[in-house]
Amino acid sequence: MDEFELIRCYFAPLSPARPNVVLGIGDDAALLAPAAGHLLAVTSDTLIAGRHFPVDTAPFDIGWKALAVNLSDLAAMGARARWFTLALTLPDVDRPWLAGFAAGLQALAADADVALVGGDTTRGPLSVTITAIGEVPAGRALRRSGARPGDRIAVSGTLGDAAAALRQWQRGDAVVGEGQRRLRARLDRPSPRLALGLALRDLAHAAIDLSDGLAADLGHVLDASGVGAAIQAARLPTSAELLIAEPDADARQRLQIAGGDDYELCLTVPASRWIAAQQAAATLGLSLTDIGEIVQTRGFSVYDGNGAPLRFTEAGYRHFP
Amino acid sequence: MDEFELIRCYFAPLSPARPNVVLGIGDDAALLAPAAGHLLAVTSDTLIAGRHFPVDTAPFDIGWKALAVNLSDLAAMGARARWFTLALTLPDVDRPWLAGFAAGLQALAADADVALVGGDTTRGPLSVTITAIGEVPAGRALRRSGARPGDRIAVSGTLGDAAAALRQWQRGDAVVGEGQRRLRARLDRPSPRLALGLALRDLAHAAIDLSDGLAADLGHVLDASGVGAAIQAARLPTSAELLIAEPDADARQRLQIAGGDDYELCLTVPASRWIAAQQAAATLGLSLTDIGEIVQTRGFSVYDGNGAPLRFTEAGYRHFP
Numbered sequence: 001m002d003e004f005e006l007i008r009c010y011f012a013p014l015s016p017a018r019p020n021v022v023l024g025i026g027d028d029a030a031l032l033a034p035a036a037g038h039l040l041a042v043t044s045d046t047l048i049a050g051r052h053f054p055v056d057t058a059p060f061d062i063g064w065k066a067l068a069v070n071l072s073d074l075a076a077m078g079a080r081a082r083w084f085t086l087a088l089t090l091p092d093v094d095r096p097w098l099a100g101f102a103a104g105l106q107a108l109a110a111d112a113d114v115a116l117v118g119g120d121t122t123r124g125p126l127s128v129t130i131t132a133i134g135e136v137p138a139g140r141a142l143r144r145s146g147a148r149p150g151d152r153i154a155v156s157g158t159l160g161d162a163a164a165a166l167r168q169w170q171r172g173d174a175v176v177g178e179g180q181r182r183l184r185a186r187l188d189r190p191s192p193r194l195a196l197g198l199a200l201r202d203l204a205h206a207a208i209d210l211s212d213g214l215a216a217d218l219g220h221v222l223d224a225s226g227v228g229a230a231i232q233a234a235r236l237p238t239s240a241e242l243l244i245a246e247p248d249a250d251a252r253q254r255l256q257i258a259g260g261d262d263y264e265l266c267l268t269v270p271a272s273r274w275i276a277a278q279q280a281a282a283t284l285g286l287s288l289t290d291i292g293e294i295v296q297t298r299g300f301s302v303y304d305g306n307g308a309p310l311r312f313t314e315a316g317y318r319h320f321p
Numbered sequence: 322m323d324e325f326e327l328i329r330c331y332f333a334p335l336s337p338a339r340p341n342v343v344l345g346i347g348d349d350a351a352l353l354a355p356a357a358g359h360l361l362a363v364t365s366d367t368l369i370a371g372r373h374f375p376v377d378t379a380p381f382d383i384g385w386k387a388l389a390v391n392l393s394d395l396a397a398m399g400a401r402a403r404w405f406t407l408a409l410t411l412p413d414v415d416r417p418w419l420a421g422f423a424a425g426l427q428a429l430a431a432d433a434d435v436a437l438v439g440g441d442t443t444r445g446p447l448s449v450t451i452t453a454i455g456e457v458p459a460g461r462a463l464r465r466s467g468a469r470p471g472d473r474i475a476v477s478g479t480l481g482d483a484a485a486a487l488r489q490w491q492r493g494d495a496v497v498g499e500g501q502r503r504l505r506a507r508l509d510r511p512s513p514r515l516a517l518g519l520a521l522r523d524l525a526h527a528a529i530d531l532s533d534g535l536a537a538d539l540g541h542v543l544d545a546s547g548v549g550a551a552i553q554a555a556r557l558p559t560s561a562e563l564l565i566a567e568p569d570a571d572a573r574q575r576l577q578i579a580g581g582d583d584y585e586l587c588l589t590v591p592a593s594r595w596i597a598a599q600q601a602a603a604t605l606g607l608s609l610t611d612i613g614e615i616v617q618t619r620g621f622s623v624y625d626g627n628g629a630p631l632r633f634t635e636a637g638y639r640h641f642p
Contacts, residue, residue, distance in 0.1 A: 026465075027465050028528075029364035029398045031398070031457070034355045041351070041353075042454070043350035043439060044440045044450075045441050046441045051444065052443070073349040076349040077352070087450040087452075089369065122367045122369050123372065133454075138343075141344070224347070
């Protein structure tokens with residue numbers, strides 16, 4: 001099976017005809033028709049086996065996650081996802097693996113209404129690079145630099161689930177029971193919050209997606225905006241599964257603040273628009289939790305239920321530590 | 322040196338301010354302003370050490386070539402190159418290597434007036450994926466499907482030089498003398514023919530860039546257009562260096578037809594516009610050679626100087642043979 005047959009068989013079905021794809025897979029480059037009055041939002045992320053996902057991850061989930069982490073970046077810009085390219089490096093042509101991978105990619109691509117428009121397949125150690133392109137009306141993108149003192153700090157969904165699943169995997173724990181399966185699914189199949197990014201585009205001041213952990217990622221917003229954050233540890237949104245998997249509050253908060261792989265949105269919202277933001281999230285069936293406040297004084301501070309400051313030493317996962 | 326410091330130090334200088342980059346490196350996604358009335362041309366290519374370049378390739382040349390192979394795809398569409406993202410996977414943080422790689426990337430990016438707008442750095446076996454985005458006025462892109470019987474088949478520059486250099490490297494020959502150095506430079510620093518693609522956009526019927534070899538790549542044009550090609554072996558444009566490196570005519574033609582890595586353009590041009598096309602190339606200081614004709618009968622045929630058909634058994638390099 002050569003490169004061309006492989007693309008025809010597994011990936012061409014992910015490239016459906018649509019008005020904004022003038023020419024899809026099969027020429028030197030794809031030709032895309034951008035919408036008038038919009039900016040392009042462009043992001044690239046690579047997943048490496050054993051580094052960005054456990055080596056026993058199902059091919060369906062690798063396909064899903066490789067696209068999800070890129071769409072999550074577009075969500076954090078308030079962009080509408082449109083197109084993506086796939087650069088897939090494989091040790092060999094393993095048809096069941098490819099079928100599973102393509103199915104996972106296809107499932108999320110269909111969900112998010114985004115079209116595969118090109119890419120490259122090469123032989124080598126397993127790695128997946130996706131470049132996703134979205135569109136956002138000029139002047140309306142959510143940036144990291146817009147946070148203002150007094151803003152509420154909001155996160156979607158729950159935090160720490162994926163980090164707990166990763167820790168279980170690192171410890172060699174078997175995934176048994178519905179609760180542990182749900183935690184593992186949070187690691188393997190994150191849900192990019194595209195609809196939420198669009199709904200909050202005109203309500204939030206700033207946004208980022210949580211990939212490296214709340215402290216590290218919100219830290220980028222604080223740096224870009226020249227402000228600080230006061231986080232209330234007791235308010236961190238916590239799943240029932242995480243409460244059972246990690247009953248110790250300190251250890252749990254560490255997973256939630258420095259754990260990573262949440263792929264939830266963290267936004268700063270002016271207090272006057274907080275109710276509107278929460279209602280917009282509720283309309284989408286998503287929770288939005290107020291976990292603290294943007295403050296003038298630089299730095300990322302965490303307080304317990306009594307207002308006493310807490311100290312964390314781990315700054316979240318970075319690729320070159 | 323963490324990921325953020327690495328990007329700031331080596332790659333941020335490749336992201337100069339320009340009107341069509343509203344937001345460059347440093348947020349969840351770049352924000353780009355596409356030109357009105359244009360389509361986007363998007364392409365992704367991966368280079369893997371030892372597969373797409375010899376393992377002893379200088380870091381400068383790896384940076385140059387990773388961008389060049391992508392820009393070559395945009396050239397073949399008649400697109401103007403605008404932006405690119407870089408997904409770089411490195412076994413470790415080697416500062417001299419990074420400085421060389423970034424310098425090579427920068428040299429070609431400056432030449433081609435294209436801006437780095439984002440990407441990802443990860444740890445793993447050396448591999449480089451670049452996604453390049455260009456712009457082309459709606460309806461004016463060069464496609465593979467436009468070749469018509471009677472078209473002249475044109476190639477820019479000379480063919481077979483990079484393949485000869487690769488063969489020398491595979492044989493373990495030392496690169497000695499000016500001629501061999503020039504051949505090796507053709508392998509390591511291909512020149513994407515962006516200006517030529519623009520100049521021939523309204524003259525040629527079809528185009529492709531030569532990466533896998535003339536037979537394989539022109540074959541894609543023939544398939545997409547439903548036509549055949551009659552190639553005159555004696556007319557294949559040949560460098561003085563190649564004549565010396567490979568004095569045997571049969572072996573030389575094999576390098577030129579099935580060798581790959583040329584990164585020249587192959588275009589089909591109606592006979593009525595041939596002089597204009599050749600003049601346009603000459604204005605750019607490039608040669609454009611008529612190597613044969615598009616014919617009604619499907620298939621890729623090669624003829625010697627006496628009009629006798631030649632037979633080639635090797636179809637050019639593919640990634641999954």
